[in-house]
Amino acid sequence: MLTIDIKPGWKNGTNITFPEKGNEVPGVIPSDLIFIIDEKLHTVFKRVGNDLVVTQKISLVEALTGYTVHCQHWMDET
Numbered sequence: 001m002l003t004i005d006i007k008p009g010w011k012n013g014t015n016i017t018f019p020e021k022g023n024e025v026p027g028v029i030p031s032d033l034i035f036i037i038d039e040k041l042h043t044v045f046k047r048v049g050n051d052l053v054v055t056q057k058i059s060l061v062e063a064l065t066g067y068t069v070h071c072q073h074w075m076d077e078t
Contacts, residue, residue, distance in 0.1 A: 004035060009050050012039040044072065 004016055014037040022031035045052045056069050 002033070006037075010037050012037060 002018055002021060016035040016037070018033040018035075020030040021033040024030045039047070044054055046055075047053075054071055056071070058067050058069070
């Protein structure tokens with residue numbers, strides 16, 4: 001069994017290599033096993049560099065007088 005510890009900031013296309021953990025054939029050195037990170041788009045959050053960005057529309061009055069934006073955490077926490 002192999003475990004992949006996903007690191008913060010890993011980008012789409014990041015390779016994780018496990019040397020000699022691939023196909024095993026008697027008398028042959030096992031090949032490397034390579035996993036490639038494939039990011040999926042999120043309905044609320046967007047990645048910009050190393051940041052997660054949420055776009056929220058507010059009115060001019062809210063912008064001038066103060067407004068609290070409630071946003072669902074990406075792991076479904078509030």
